[in-house]
Amino acid sequence: MVAKVVTIVSGKGGVGKTTTAANIAVALASRGLKVTCVDGDIGLRNLDVVLGLENRIVYDLVDVTEGRCRLRQAMIRDKRLPELYLIPAAQTRDKTAVSPSDMVRLCDELRQEVDWIIIDSPAGIERGFKNAIAAADRVLVMTNPEVSAVRDADRVIGLLDAEEKGPAALIINRLDPAMVKRGDMLSVADVIDLLAIELIGIIPEDENVIVATNKGQPLALDGKSKAGLAFQNIARRLMGEQVPFMDLDSQNLFQRLLGRK
Amino acid sequence: MAFLFGRRKSANSAKERLQLVLIHDRTDLSPVELESLKDDLIQTISRHIDIDPMAVTIRVAQDGRSQRLVADIPLRSVGRRRGHETGRAAG
Numbered sequence: 001m002v003a004k005v006v007t008i009v010s011g012k013g014g015v016g017k018t019t020t021a022a023n024i025a026v027a028l029a030s031r032g033l034k035v036t037c038v039d040g041d042i043g044l045r046n047l048d049v050v051l052g053l054e055n056r057i058v059y060d061l062v063d064v065t066e067g068r069c070r071l072r073q074a075m076i077r078d079k080r081l082p083e084l085y086l087i088p089a090a091q092t093r094d095k096t097a098v099s100p101s102d103m104v105r106l107c108d109e110l111r112q113e114v115d116w117i118i119i120d121s122p123a124g125i126e127r128g129f130k131n132a133i134a135a136a137d138r139v140l141v142m143t144n145p146e147v148s149a150v151r152d153a154d155r156v157i158g159l160l161d162a163e164e165k166g167p168a169a170l171i172i173n174r175l176d177p178a179m180v181k182r183g184d185m186l187s188v189a190d191v192i193d194l195l196a197i198e199l200i201g202i203i204p205e206d207e208n209v210i211v212a213t214n215k216g217q218p219l220a221l222d223g224k225s226k227a228g229l230a231f232q233n234i235a236r237r238l239m240g241e242q243v244p245f246m247d248l249d250s251q252n253l254f255q256r257l258l259g260r261k
Numbered sequence: 262m263a264f265l266f267g268r269r270k271s272a273n274s275a276k277e278r279l280q281l282v283l284i285h286d287r288t289d290l291s292p293v294e295l296e297s298l299k300d301d302l303i304q305t306i307s308r309h310i311d312i313d314p315m316a317v318t319i320r321v322a323q324d325g326r327s328q329r330l331v332a333d334i335p336l337r338s339v340g341r342r343r344g345h346e347t348g349r350a351a352g
Contacts (some may be wrong), residue, residue: 151283154287158287184271187272196326
């Protein structure tokens, strides 16, 4: 096995990197692939709670890079999907505890064990971001259809080009089709036009995301919700499948038929 | 005019504002610096050829993720200038 390393970045915080990393990993693992996700946000770990694995942490990423445990010992196995693993971030250390070359070494070892490695980058463009992209074969840039998130995404895309980690692919998260329709939200076409990179996913605004995170059960486990389906589609596109983008207008059509504006 | 079309859509404002911000973020060139570049350009070119400084425009154009500096510098035609001189001579 020689895994592909995919890193999720955004620049701005709070756009949905961790939720997306968790759900892409779950979606890939639910297709029978062996997946390890790595929480790159040292000091502010969260991938463990989103995946519902927070009570099972013994060793973390820094324990591996500093030689206190073997790689295998830090890989927490998910009970729902036996091919899904998590390497959690250290909570009581900071980003400087790991270097980009540590990440490259760790991923080189992991590559032999699994099919996919999904790395959740911290917000920002400093050390944590550089660590997270160091080993990446593919970088996915997340944004929301908002001015500040799009601006930060553009900055990150420029940095990825400079580090020769491009071309990155874009995920637009929390799109509200009704707001786009009434001209109060940037559309997918607007964002693509501004950022001029390839699109790999559109995730609609969906309350189920918060419900799923509350329970520690990633949405992509069932794939019935709109957002869950969107995560499944991103996973399939990563695997090389041609998957058409969801028609997010269907709900509006339904509302129009009911006579609601 | 705006009242004819109702409220201006906020998404359009967002896009237009972002277009300008991204150009300056990507080039590290502020509107003030661009204006000073324009003045330098006018000075330099004027030493060689007669131009109309008021008609010069300079902007950063987008082509995918790459930028180019586009300057439009209308030349004063030699024929018209001669005309002026003749006029002055006659007056």
